[in-house]
Amino acid sequence: MSRLADYLPILDWGRRYSRATLTNDMVAAIIVTIMLIPQSLAYAMLAGLPAEIGLYASILPLVAYAAFGTSRTLAVGPVAVVSLMTASAIGEIAAQGTPAYLAAAMLLAFLSGAMLIAMGLFKLGFVANFLSHPVISGFITASGLLIAAGQLKYLLGIPAGGHTLPQIATGLVENIGSINLPTLAIGTSVLAFLYFVRLRLKRVLVALGLSARMADITTKAGPVAAVAATILAATMLDLGPQGVALVGAIPQGLPVPALPVFDLELIRMLAVPALLISLIGFVESVSVAQTLAAKRRQRIVPDQELIGLGVANIASAISSGYPVTGGFARSVVNFDAGAETPAAGIYTAIGIALATLFLTPLLASLPQATLAATIIVAVLSLVNVAAIRRVWAYSKVDFSAMAATILGTLFVGVEIGVVMGVVLSLLLHLYRTSRPHMAVVGQLSGTEHFRNVERHVVETSPEILSVRVDESLYFANTRYLEDRIAALVAERPQLKHVVLMCSAVNIIDASALESLEEINHRLKDAGITFHLSEVKGPVMDRLKRTHFLECLTGKVFLSQYDALRCLDTTDRPSTR
Numbered sequence: 416m417s418r419l420a421d422y423l424p425i426l427d428w429g430r431r432y433s434r435a436t437l438t439n440d441m442v443a444a445i446i447v448t449i450m451l452i453p454q455s456l457a458y459a460m461l462a463g464l465p466a467e468i469g470l471y472a473s474i475l476p477l478v479a480y481a482a483f484g485t486s487r488t489l490a491v492g493p494v495a496v497v498s499l500m501t502a503s504a505i506g507e508i509a510a511q512g513t514p515a516y517l518a519a520a521m522l523l524a525f526l527s528g529a530m531l532i533a534m535g536l537f538k539l540g541f542v543a544n545f546l547s548h549p550v551i552s553g554f555i556t557a558s559g560l561l562i563a564a565g566q567l568k569y570l571l572g573i574p575a576g577g578h579t580l581p582q583i584a585t586g587l588v589e590n591i592g593s594i595n596l597p598t599l600a601i602g603t604s605v606l607a608f609l610y611f612v613r614l615r616l617k618r619v620l621v622a623l624g625l626s627a628r629m630a631d632i633t634t635k636a637g638p639v640a641a642v643a644a645t646i647l648a649a650t651m652l653d654l655g656p657q658g659v660a661l662v663g664a665i666p667q668g669l670p671v672p673a674l675p676v677f678d679l680e681l682i683r684m685l686a687v688p689a690l691l692i693s694l695i696g697f698v699e700s701v702s703v704a705q706t707l708a709a710k711r712r713q714r715i716v717p718d719q720e721l722i723g724l725g726v727a728n729i730a731s732a733i734s735s736g737y738p739v740t741g742g743f744a745r746s747v748v749n750f751d752a753g754a755e756t757p758a759a760g761i762y763t764a765i766g767i768a769l770a771t772l773f774l775t776p777l778l779a780s781l782p783q784a785t786l787a788a789t790i791i792v793a794v795l796s797l798v799n800v801a802a803i804r805r806v807w808a809y810s811k812v813d814f815s816a817m818a819a820t821i822l823g824t825l826f827v828g829v830e831i832g833v834v835m836g837v838v839l840s841l842l843l844h845l846y847r848t849s850r851p852h853m854a855v856v857g858q859l860s861g862t863e864h865f866r867n868v869e870r871h872v873v874e875t876s877p878e879i880l881s882v883r884v885d886e887s888l889y890f891a892n893t894r895y896l897e898d899r900i901a902a903l904v905a906e907r908p909q910l911k912h913v914v915l916m917c918s919a920v921n922i923i924d925a926s927a928l929e930s931l932e933e934i935n936h937r938l939k940d941a942g943i944t945f946h947l948s949e950v951k952g953p954v955m956d957r958l959k960r961t962h963f964l965e966c967l968t969g970k971v972f973l974s975q976y977d978a979l980r981c982l983d984t985t986d987r988p989s990t991r
Contacts, residue, residue: 422483422719422722423482423483424482424483424484424485424719424723424757425481425482425483425757428487428756428757429758432756432758436755436756436758437758439753439754439755439759440754440755440756440758440759440762441759441762442752442753443749443752443753443754443759444754444759444760444761444762444763444765444766445762445766446631446632446635446748446749446752447490447745447748447749447752447754447759447763448762448763448766448767448770449632449635449636449639450635450636450638450744450745450748451473451490451492451745451763451767452470452639452642452767452770452774453638453639453641453642453785453786453789454469454492454493454638454742454745454789454793455469455470455472455473455492455493455767456469456470456662456778456781456786457469457786457787457789457790457793458493458494458495458498458790459472459493459498459737460569460783460786460787460790461495461498461499461502461562461565461566461790462493462498462499462501462502462520462737463501463502463505463506463511463516464501464511464516464517464520464737465512465517465665466662466665466778466781466786467665467666467771467775468517468520468735468736468737469493470767470770470771470775471669471670471731471734471735471736471771472492472493472524472731472734472736472737472739473492473493473739473763473764473767474669474734474764474767474768474771475672475730475731475733475734475736475764476491476492476727476728476730476731476734476736476739477490477491477492477727477760477761477763477764477767478730478760478761478764479723479726479727479729479730480723480724480726480727480757480760481757481758481760481761482726482757483719483722483723483726483727484719484720484723484724484727484757485704485714485715485716485719485720485723486704486707486708486715486720486723486741486757487707487708487711487713487754487755487756487757488704488707488708488746488749488750488754488759489700489703489704489707489741489746489749489757490741490742490745490746490748490749490760490763491700491724491727491739491740491741491742491760492739492742492745493737493739493742494696494699494739494740494741494742494743495558495559495562495790495793495794495797496554496555496558496562496695496699496797497692497695497696497738497739497740498737499558499561499562499565499829500558500688500691500692500695500738500829500830501520501523501692501737501738502578503578503688503828503829503830504519504523504685504688504689504692504829504830505519505520505523505685506578507684508681508684508685517735518675518676519681519685520736520737520738521675521676521732521733521735521736521737522675522676522677522678522681522682522685522732523685523688523689523692523737523738524675524728524729524731524732524736524737524738524739525674525675525728525729525732525733526682526685526686526689527689527690527692527693527696527725527728527738528724528725528726528727528728528729528730528731528732529725529729530689530690530693530725531693531697531721531722531724531725531728532721532722532725532726532729533725534693534697534718534721534725535718535719535720535721535722535725536722538718539721540697540717540718540720540721542694543694543697543698543701545694545837545840545841546694546695546698546833546836546837547813547816547836547837547840549806549813549814549816549817549820549836549840550816550817550820550833550836550837550840551695551698551699552799552802552803552806552817553803553816553817553818553819553820553821553824553836554695554820554821554824554832554833554836555699555797555799556797556798556799556800556802556803556821557820557821557822557823557824557825557832558794558797558824558829559794559795559796559797559798560580560798560825561579561580561583561824561825561829562790562791562794563790563791563794563795564580564583564584565577565583566787566788566790566791567583567587567787568583568586568587568590569598569602569660569783569784569786569787570598570599570602570603570606570784570787570788570791571587571591571594571595571598571599571602572593572594572595572597572598572599572602572658572659572660572784573587573590573591573593573594573595574586574590574593575587575589575590578828578829579825579826579827579828580825580826581826595657595658595659597652597654597657597658597659598658598659598660598782598784599784601645601648601649601654601659601782601784601785602782602784602785602787602788603788605641605645605784605785605788605789606788606791606792608637608641609637609638609641609788609789609792610792612634612637612638613634613637613792616630616633616634616637617630617631617633617634620633620634631751631752635748638789641785641788641789642778642781642785645781645782645784645785646777646778646780646781646782649661649780649781649782650780654782655780659782659784660782660783660784661779661780661781661782661783662778662779662780662781662782662783662786663779664779665775665776665778665779666775667771667772667773667775667776668771668772669734669768669771669772670734670735672733672734673733673735674732674733675732675733687830688830689738691830691833691834692738692740695740695833696724696738696739696740696741697720697721697724697740699740699741699743700720700724700740700741701715701717701720703741703742703743703746703747704720704741704746707746707747707750710750724739724740724741727739744793744796803817803821812843812847813840813843815839815843816836816839816840816843817836819835819836819839820832820833820835820836823835823836845891848886848887848889848891848892849891849892849895850892850895851884851885851886851892851895851896852884852885852886853882853883853884853885853896853899854867854868854869854882854883854885855867855868855869855875855880855881855882855903856868856873856881856882856883856916856975857871857873857874857875857881858873858874858875858976858979859871859872859873859874860872860873860874863974863976865881865883865916865975865976867883876979876982876983876985877907877909877910877985878909878910878911878912878982878983878984878985879910879911879912879913879914879978879979879982879983880903880904880907880910880912880913880914881914881916881975881978881979882899882900882903882913882914882915882916883916883918883919884896884915884916884917884919884920885919886919886920887919887920887921887922887923888920888922888923888924888927888930888931889922889923889924889926889927890924890925890926890927892927893926893927893929893930894930896927896930896934897930897933897934900913900915900934901937904938904941904943910943911942911943911944911982912943912944912945912946912969912982913938913943913944913945913946914946914947914948914969914972914975914978914979914982915931915945915946915947915948916948916949916975917947917948917949917950917951917954918948918949918951918975920950920951920954921951921953921954922954923954923957923958928958928961928963931963932963932966935963935966935967935968938968939968944968944969945967945968945969946967946969946970946971946972946978946982947967947969947970947971947972948971948972948973948974948975948977948978949972949973949974949975950971955971
């Protein structure tokens with residue numbers, strides 16, 4: 416049973432489900448449902464899909480994640496960044512509004528789900544570590560700007576397109592003369608209202624005497640109020656014939672589950688975007704889930720999260736949806752609303768299903784400008800200028816990867832932007848580790864501690880060169896190690912011993928082993944003995960499986976202090 420519960424966490428928390436938990440989960444579900452309905456419609460439009468697809472992607476995936484996910488409060492569904500990546504990936508393959516476009520979106524969700532499940536089963540969650548935080552932060556910031564810019568055409572009521580910032584800007588400038596004033600009025604009004612709701616409404620309601628809980632629920636219902644008000648305005652003022660773009664008729668009812676169409680050529684074209692969506696979605700979901708779990712002293716299992724998100728995407732694919740992942744804003748709302756188990760997601764799915772069955776006829780008169788304003792307000796919170804400043808101040812190298820990601824995403828393309836950031840991060844890592852920090856160390860007087868001679872007043876011996884290398888030794892830095900030791904030896908004519916202090920060395924690969932053998936050979940020819948100190952257990956275990964220790968001219972010391980005490984024959988060490 417416990418083994419099965421590892422893959423089906425619902426069997427674990429479901430056995431302890433109580434009436435009090437039910438009440439808390441239901442309250443959270445109501446709040447999240449209110450928030451999710453306009454978001455689902457908006458993000459579907461962002462992905463270039465019919466509005467109802469957003470609702471479909473908010474039903475079955477939530478149930479699937481509740482069964483397989485390990486986070487108690489993560490809210491799964493359509494999110495802005497994944498919607499943008501979906502539009503970018505499919506826009507090159509099929510035209511929006513066509514059956515081929517929807518078929519590609521379903522297949523993209525299925526591929527993403529299959530990749531996530533495979534990564535979870537084979538414990539490959541570490542692959543996501545190749546997406547560094549500066550790259551992810553830069554990508555999300557750029558995506559927020561790109562999404563906001565792309566929604567301006569709906570606020571202005573003008574035709575424009577493009578997947579990059581220059582393309583979007585060109586389209587807006589070329590069509591700026593055809594602004595639809597009623598659309599502009601609706602869009603700017605909703606935008607102002609939603610910003611007021613987000614920034615001030617809760618404080619105003621609390622000041623008027625409303626409880627903090629009710630004020631919070633009312634604030635979360637702000638987008639729903641905007642949707643209702645603009646539907647009413649569009650209907651009463653008959654805005655459709657005046658050029659205001661409306662959502663249009665939405666099919667009433669739920670989709671019949673069906674597998675996407677598997678086309679080998681289409682799979683080939685969508686494989687890379689599916690992988691990027693999987694990795695970015697997983698990184699964001701896990702970071703949110705871990706943050707929320709830590710607040711309640713809970714834990715998540717990253718590899719099982721891969722499976723949970725994978726099954727959710729498969730569920731989205733077979734229910735005519737598109738890729739989904741854990742949403743930051745929804746998850747925080749779910750947490751703050753008191754959700755205790757993933758069952759809150761199931762209740763949310765039921766709420767969305769009921770809305771899809773009974774409320775969709777009312778949404779036909781919803782202005783697209785309302786959804787655009789909803790998206791803009793949501794995504795501009797993703798723009799993290801403070802993170803950019805922080806990375807710039809801390810590390811110019813990491814900032815270069817972040818900047819490459821931002822610029823690549825804005826000016827070249829979404830997938831290319833991510834790839835540029837990842838590739839540059841790896842190249843910069845290789846460059847930094849290819850020239851590791853190496854310090855000549857000496858003994859702090861009266862202690863057993865050794866420190867850099869250039870930073871501290873230490874005691875050294877002219878007969879002993881103690882070198883600490885602050886990096887694992889592998890193929891990229893072996894030549895640098897050889898050259899550096901050779902240079903240091905050449906500066907010391909009285910030298911009898913070289914001690915390589917390995918306290919920071921976690922790995923010695925085959926290339927590095929050959930370099931150590933070469934260093935040992937060269938020092939032997941020069942009449943100098945080569946020693947190691949403070950070698951970590953796993954590294955020592957691997958060295959013992961080779962002939963290196965037998966050929967080593969010196970010894971392997973437990974500590975640098977032991978090495979100095981054993982080797983130093985001078986009466987008085989020099990002070991540096």
